[in-house]
Amino acid sequence: MSRRRSPEEQVEALQHEVVEVVLAADAAALEAMAREEGRDPRAVAEGVRQRLEATTREFHARRRQALKAQHAQVVARLGERHRALPATPTERRALLGRAVGRSRVAAEAVTVQHREFKELTDEDVTSLLGRLADLGALPPEGDDDDGAR
Amino acid sequence: MADDTKSVADDAAGTAQIEAAIEALRAEDHLRLDRAGQGLSQRSGRAAFGWGAEDLYQEAVMRTYDGRRRWCPGRVDFVRHLTETMRSIASEWRAKGRRGPVSLEPRGEDQPSRDPLDPTDAETPSAEERLLQHQECAAQIARLRDEFSGDAPVEYILMGLEDGLGRAEIVAAAGMTVKEYDAARNRLTRAASRWKPRGGGS
Numbered sequence: 001m002s003r004r005r006s007p008e009e010q011v012e013a014l015q016h017e018v019v020e021v022v023l024a025a026d027a028a029a030l031e032a033m034a035r036e037e038g039r040d041p042r043a044v045a046e047g048v049r050q051r052l053e054a055t056t057r058e059f060h061a062r063r064r065q066a067l068k069a070q071h072a073q074v075v076a077r078l079g080e081r082h083r084a085l086p087a088t089p090t091e092r093r094a095l096l097g098r099a100v101g102r103s104r105v106a107a108e109a110v111t112v113q114h115r116e117f118k119e120l121t122d123e124d125v126t127s128l129l130g131r132l133a134d135l136g137a138l139p140p141e142g143d144d145d146d147g148a149r
Numbered sequence: 150m151a152d153d154t155k156s157v158a159d160d161a162a163g164t165a166q167i168e169a170a171i172e173a174l175r176a177e178d179h180l181r182l183d184r185a186g187q188g189l190s191q192r193s194g195r196a197a198f199g200w201g202a203e204d205l206y207q208e209a210v211m212r213t214y215d216g217r218r219r220w221c222p223g224r225v226d227f228v229r230h231l232t233e234t235m236r237s238i239a240s241e242w243r244a245k246g247r248r249g250p251v252s253l254e255p256r257g258e259d260q261p262s263r264d265p266l267d268p269t270d271a272e273t274p275s276a277e278e279r280l281l282q283h284q285e286c287a288a289q290i291a292r293l294r295d296e297f298s299g300d301a302p303v304e305y306i307l308m309g310l311e312d313g314l315g316r317a318e319i320v321a322a323a324g325m326t327v328k329e330y331d332a333a334r335n336r337l338t339r340a341a342s343r344w345k346p347r348g349g350g351s
Contacts, residue, residue, distance in 0.1 A: 005313050007286035012240055013310045014290075014341050018188030019232045021338045024331075027177035030184055033339065041180060048179035048206065052171050055207045059164075059214040 085129055089122040095138065096125050103137045160221035167213055167220065170227040178228050182206045185232040188342040189239040200242060209234035243282060245274055289341070296340055302333030 005013065025033070031041040086092050099106040100117065109128060110117060120128070132138050162170070174182075186202020209231045212218040218237075220230045274282065290307070297303040302325055309319035320330050 003313070005311055007283060007290050008243070009313075010290050010310045011243075011286045013313075014293075014338070015189055015236055015239060017310075017334055018338045018341060019185055019236050021335055022181050022185045022188065023229055023232060025181070025184070027180070030177055030180040033184060034180060036339075042176070044183050045176040045179035048183050048203075049174070049176075051203050051207055052174070052179075052210055055210045056168055056171060056214075059211060062215075 085126065085133070089125065092122070092125050092129060093120075096120075096129055096132075098139050099129070099132055099137060102139055103132075105135060105137045106132050109135075109137075160223055161216070161219035162213075162222050164214060166222065167210075170220075170222070171210065174228070181228055182231060182235075184342070185235055188338060189235055200239075205235040205238055206231060208238050212238070293337065293340060297337065300333070300336070302329050303337050306330070306333055306337055 022030075034041040034044050086095055096106075096110070097117070100110055101107075109132060110120070129138065183202055183206075186205045189205055190201045209218070212234060213220050213230070218230075218234045220227065225233075290311075294304075294307055297307065302323065305319055305323035305325070309315075309322070314322070316327075316330060320327055323330075325333075
């Protein structure tokens with residue numbers, strides 16, 4: 001058995017009917033409704049068209065803005081990563097050694113791909129450091145402790 | 150036969166398809182969106198309160214673009230998608246007691262701007278706002294009852310709305326034809342579209 005609806009629920013139901021009526025109405029009926037209200041149907045339709053066009057422009061502008069912000073974040077992150085990497089291959093290898101000594105993640109990253117630390121090329125070292133930097137597994141700058149116990 | 154295993158996400162239109170659908174809308178579709186917006190709007194004469202038709206269809210389009218409302222072209226017509234989305238937005242804003250304008254248009258300094266894309270931009274209505282909302286809805290229903298006093302088919306529809314009855318049940322209970330029901334419903338929804346809360350009327 002149905003219960004009595006609250007005024008809010010009745011308005012909801014009424015609005016459902018509004019949508020159904022609008023969807024069922026033909027062009028002539030819609031134009032007549034606008035005229036009844038003293039509005040020019042062509043001007044009304046044109047106004048809606050222009051607003052939808054403006055919404056499309058607004059969406060693209062927001063998306064461009066979001067992509068720009070995202071790109072700036074990536075560039076900044078890459079910049080930080082490269083600044084964090086030492087300048088010479090020897091220093092970079094030393095940094096990787098410290099990372100391996102301090103972090104299990106770093107140690108696994110190295111041993112999964114390379115059997116021996118000493119087999120790593122300079123490019124391998126740089127690439128690994130970049131990936132470890134992304135994972136946050138590099139020791140902080142100025143920390144020269146190799147973590148060995 | 151439709152593939153029921155496909156998800157809505159698989160069928161959802163992308164930006165280009167949505168843009169093409171907007172460009173393909175005819176003048177009568179624009180009128181339909183305006184008419185639906187008029188019926189669903191809640192704007193008083195004072196611009197600081199409520200929302201208008203344009204807020205609703207612009208928000209519906211924006212939500213479709215950004216994926217908060219997915220449109221599946223194979224399942225539903227674009228105009229129906231937009232009008233249903235507008236109804237859902239109106240319902241959401243009413244439930245949240247949202248009273249400020251949400252148009253994408255720039256606002257004056259005395260009207261704080263809102264970001265329709267910001268999911269945190271939602272208010273929980275206070276007890277006072279809920280009460281006000283309740284009163285406005287009650288006033289709208291009371292006014293319609295008043296206006297259509299003596300118009301038996303519309304009175305039956307209003308009673309049916311209150312009792313949660315559908316069209317078939319109302320038609321059967323009132324002993325009217327479907328045509329009579331539809332005509333009465335048209336009168337009722339037109340009047341409902343004219344009604345603006347808080348004594349306004351823009």
